[in-house]
Amino acid sequence: MKTPVPDYLASVLARCDANDGGALADYIPELAHADPNKLALALSTIDGEIYSAGDDQYEFSIQSMSKPFAYALALQHHGIEKVLEKVGVEPSGEAFNQISLDSHSNTPKNPMINSGAITTHSLIPAETGELRAEKLRAFLSEMAGRELSFDEEVYQSELKTAYRNLSIGYMLRTVGVLESDPVDIVEGYIRQCAIKVTVKDLARIASVFANGGIDPHTGKCMLDRMVVRQVLSVMISCGMYDAAGDWLTTVGIPAKSGVAGGILGVLPGQVGVAVFSPKLDEHGNSVRGIEIMERLSQDMGLHLMEGTPSAQTIVQGIYYLDEQKQIRVYELRGVLQFTETEMLLRTIQQEPDAPHSIVLDLSHITLIHDVGRRMLLEGIDRLIDDAHEVLVVDPDGLFKAETTDLGHEVKHYANIQAIPH
């Protein structure tokens, strides 16, 4: 049997094929010459499985889809507080042009409009615009699993008509949000927008965000969870339209579009997606891209508010290890956040009082959050107070490794050891 998922994606593309609306971006000659019929879609699960359909090998410039990644780099380097001093997180509303600043703070309203993105670019830790663009290219290449390159023609073409961005740059320099030559910063920002990607690259990069910052292919932590949370929060409220509420209700996937025709989406805990089709609507979003995102949301239930309950699956099984019923095993599966740990503890609390050993088998746990660790430690304390012996099977060291750092009292630790499965 072959999984039908690729066929689903192909059929989504096929249904959009008839949609002939929109027009090529006209303000950059290079983009105006794009092939309007290109159409591609890719989807990556958070464990790294990638499905794709259409022109999935076709490279296009990343454009504004670079904004959330530059924001992520800035947040990772400076911390959220520092970046907030320079760029806000509020939707810009219906402002007809994006030059205006927040009237109280005199800073850009969010990192997804050009003024915020130029500021964000300036916060990538490197000396010049060229080096900052290179730093972003390297970061995206690592997540994409291949060396990405710049589209030099697009870069040169955009440089020539960069009036709006230069206007924004000088304005940001006036108010002190930018602290050095705005021309270098604007040129670096334009170069950042010229990184070439395919939908498969983007879906793969997006899956790192869907997976809380950990690259599913390498297991490497690329970004702190708090950075990912911040980036995705800003994408959902400021990423797509002036009309944030419309996108949130009808699609409900944190997303960002680029003027070359790409749209990138991240549904946390579930999937990363990317689409490409060059014809744009009046907001500068890919017409077919929007339609595909809507189908993914409506037909496939991919929406932020379609919460998937995971608590009920945390306890995979409960059984006695021995015939005397002296050793009782809790086989766990999934991740331990608040709701899963609450369910686990609620189940354990029905354990009879008689003194016997309890084994918590974490072999199939893939992630333990802080709150899960703290709650689990507290639960183990209480079991010990009730005269149980507790053993933890933790082959990957998820639990042990970090709990010692937390300075938890050592006396309980004597009892917690891995037992062979």
Added chain:
Amino acid sequence: MKTPVPDYLASVLARCDANDGGALADYIPELAHADPNKLALALSTIDGEIYSAGDDQYEFSIQSMSKPFAYALALQHHGIEKVLEKVGVEPSGEAFNQISLDSHSNTPKNPMINSGAITTHSLIPAETGELRAEKLRAFLSEMAGRELSFDEEVYQSELKTAYRNLSIGYMLRTVGVLESDPVDIVEGYIRQCAIKVTVKDLARIASVFANGGIDPHTGKCMLDRMVVRQVLSVMISCGMYDAAGDWLTTVGIPAKSGVAGGILGVLPGQVGVAVFSPKLDEHGNSVRGIEIMERLSQDMGLHLMEGTPSAQTIVQGIYYLDEQKQIRVYELRGVLQFTETEMLLRTIQQEPDAPHSIVLDLSHITLIHDVGRRMLLEGIDRLIDDAHEVLVVDPDGLFKAETTDLGHEVKHYANIQAIPH
């Protein structure tokens, strides 16, 4: 052992006790006389377990927290499209007063500001303001599991100084958003705001929304999933602050506050929460309530962008039912949405080609979404095409019941039957 969750809640309350900021609502005499020291917190899991701490028996008026529920009733009765003609879904931004309308449509920007809420109230299907308020009371009572009542003193008190709401009502009548006497509608709206609740009531009601519209205590479908999705989307973008982006990044829980001091939150798929403390900040939100919500988000990882991956736990076990290895069982657990079904199908596709029976045991599946059903049916088709026999164990009829409605080809159905476990 006792689960430590109640102690967590108690400790959250204890830490907020020192926070002495804010002031009682002063515009309504009845609210100005509230006891400023009352403090309560309740949390409900989506399977209906309720934890609470503090003054959890204390009744207060629901006020603006009635808005999302009136919106839900209106959506359920009229459908999303009809309601969108009357009330939008966009954040209202920094408008200093909430009387103004969307400049294009001349309708209220969203149902969480007063103009939108008064309009929403008028859409509850009943003849008079009093009957509409009664309808909402009955709806909330059913979800709360007890008969709620009106606070007649608060109602009378607010009627006397309802200048702002009368102003809004007449303005809505002018532009035709309201189609009958605004005084009756405003009085009904004020009555709706006077429903008395406790934090436990609210948490229980919130858990219905966290559970996709199904009451975990009764199993009854109170609201369509699309309605719940819509309500929660609007709560996250418009529920708390003018500054939607700030709430989204720092708390990330769809929420609504009431001027009596309550805050209600829903994290889809995970929990419903409610807090109460009467002293308010300058935005009219409970000061301690905000602090508690922040702690729940930051300390307990309850944030919309902390996606809980559920795909990896869908296949709980795979084993042969017989010694000849002719019957292979897939034991499933959880819900079947896109990502879980994708994982299941990906696992099944490694099944060897040899003709043997495959049993899909859905006994521990609690919900199958449309997309999950469609994908599973397609997968079963393909297994049958590969000459497998497929049997589905479906004691609750989750799968069978509705697939026949979908008109799926009958020929496969001969093979799909419940087998005894």
Added chain:
Amino acid sequence: MKTPVPDYLASVLARCDANDGGALADYIPELAHADPNKLALALSTIDGEIYSAGDDQYEFSIQSMSKPFAYALALQHHGIEKVLEKVGVEPSGEAFNQISLDSHSNTPKNPMINSGAITTHSLIPAETGELRAEKLRAFLSEMAGRELSFDEEVYQSELKTAYRNLSIGYMLRTVGVLESDPVDIVEGYIRQCAIKVTVKDLARIASVFANGGIDPHTGKCMLDRMVVRQVLSVMISCGMYDAAGDWLTTVGIPAKSGVAGGILGVLPGQVGVAVFSPKLDEHGNSVRGIEIMERLSQDMGLHLMEGTPSAQTIVQGIYYLDEQKQIRVYELRGVLQFTETEMLLRTIQQEPDAPHSIVLDLSHITLIHDVGRRMLLEGIDRLIDDAHEVLVVDPDGLFKAETTDLGHEVKHYANIQAIPH
């Protein structure tokens, strides 16, 4: 010979007759039934000569043209400072509806939008709405030189659909700008708008404002000059359009329109004008009325920036009264403001030093402003210091009457007496 001025007015009307644009006000049934072909124009000089053409006996409701007069009454009674605390003087800009308040002061932006006019009405010193409307009617009647009456049908008709004004009234009550029952105030305001006038009434009333507050027919000071200055300033910036600059450049006459089809204009020092034609443009201004005002401005040079130099005419003649050339007479004509007095003093300073008497003949001076009096007194002092004897011919007591109040040193006064002409 007959002056051709009436023919000019008639020809202006004739040329507008072809203009068929606009539509009758539709929101009030009584106005919707107006005769769309009525057309009238009246013009009053500041000495009270009235010219008119067309349906100059036709009565219509004053509507918003009552606003500047209610403002004048409020200013006259409370003083400018007090009124400014309640209502501003800034154009409201492009706000699509006029409910919004100034974001800093929370008060209406100006007295020409409805929120400001309702507030202004509440400042007319009388107990009830009915009495306030009556007070305004009496005030206008005195200036019009006949008893005006209310259009009771229009009043009743507007009361029934007063949603917008009631909305505004309640909003003003909420923010404390109104301090009593908004329903009574709104009803009083609506009654004020139902005063019936003809274009001749309006032109006559307007001429009082053009004449600095003094009724040219009675010589009675109806309003302080500072009040008139304030009212006209607000009319020019806030009276006609959202687009104040457009009106100021193309017409340049302080004006106010009413939704029944009237437009009232005041060119200070020159004329009062009024036009009437019931069909309105999308801003609610009379279409033909606007065209007529434009013609008056462009064809007849009636524009605020067409300053008429009056200094050069102040000295009508200089001659010796006697053969010995011991008594030299300055015959003056016009008003004595800064520029005229400057010119007079500049002329006098060429007077030879030889000691002789100087007679200032004020017989044809119609008005002496404060600054003119002060400058003239100072000039007289200096002439006396130069050993001249100075005599002032002041049959109307314009100069003497008030200078004594100013406490000017008495020693010079011995020399200042009326001499027979």
Added chain:
Amino acid sequence: MKTPVPDYLASVLARCDANDGGALADYIPELAHADPNKLALALSTIDGEIYSAGDDQYEFSIQSMSKPFAYALALQHHGIEKVLEKVGVEPSGEAFNQISLDSHSNTPKNPMINSGAITTHSLIPAETGELRAEKLRAFLSEMAGRELSFDEEVYQSELKTAYRNLSIGYMLRTVGVLESDPVDIVEGYIRQCAIKVTVKDLARIASVFANGGIDPHTGKCMLDRMVVRQVLSVMISCGMYDAAGDWLTTVGIPAKSGVAGGILGVLPGQVGVAVFSPKLDEHGNSVRGIEIMERLSQDMGLHLMEGTPSAQTIVQGIYYLDEQKQIRVYELRGVLQFTETEMLLRTIQQEPDAPHSIVLDLSHITLIHDVGRRMLLEGIDRLIDDAHEVLVVDPDGLFKAETTDLGHEVKHYANIQAIPH
């Protein structure tokens, strides 16, 4: 006797001396080094008499006071309609920064904010920024009666920190309002702002505008009356504050300030004024300058709404030239606009019917407007129809010269001749 006017000006300065508020402009180093104690005031009548006090020889850079003059040059060259396509005439309201454009037309709101002034500069008919600045310098020099020069230090200093203006320039280039390199235009604009003037220069230039575009010293028509009307209209609504209504009510003099500390005012038909004091308020207006303007308005009655009636002085005398009373002379003085001509015709219409000659003595008429000429011709026609002979004494050819151009019927002309006085 010496006229006390200079003493008035000196006393106004003396009273402002105590006002120690404000701060030097800090954004340009050259301005930050100005002597904060400089204080000067000049006033010019419309016949060219100049009074001054304080540091009236001190030169400072004209800065934003160049804006109305550049606007005048653009209007004179392109016509009002063409210029309106590029720059509006509406107050910009409370916009916190002046980069934003009118949301409908995408053009600057008015020529007094920087975006409008940069656009206006680009409309001065010359090839480069340097030549455009030179053209303005020459124009101002001619009106000032001496060769003005550029302050090269100020120019160089402003060039270095021209971030805001460059931002505006690039934005205007983006939307197509500017059609060539914005850097050259911005540099030209900055150069235009560096023209050095004294208060006497400014008052003299202002008097040309007060005099309807005719230089009182040379009699040369520098600007069309319609251009002057347009410039002054824009100055009164957009020249000084964001709060146009405040300036209009409390000062009522069309004015423009410059960041070096100057303020220029024009009261049409009366005076041109200029003040200088370098310390600025938070709006960038000279603190003492504002105070002086307020005093001129309030103490000296110089306010646009203090209309000076000039009609009543038009007929200086009526007498028979001969003993037989066959020749009756009307001695006229002043200007002939609508109101004066109306008064003249009203007086003449009381002329007895008996056939005799009527002499209109225009020797002391200084200006005849179009409307005055047309009305007078019509009156003469009617007198002739009544069998009068009419003779016009017109030594300066004011009447005759242009009436022939109007193509008025020749038959009446035989009767109209200059007679010796």
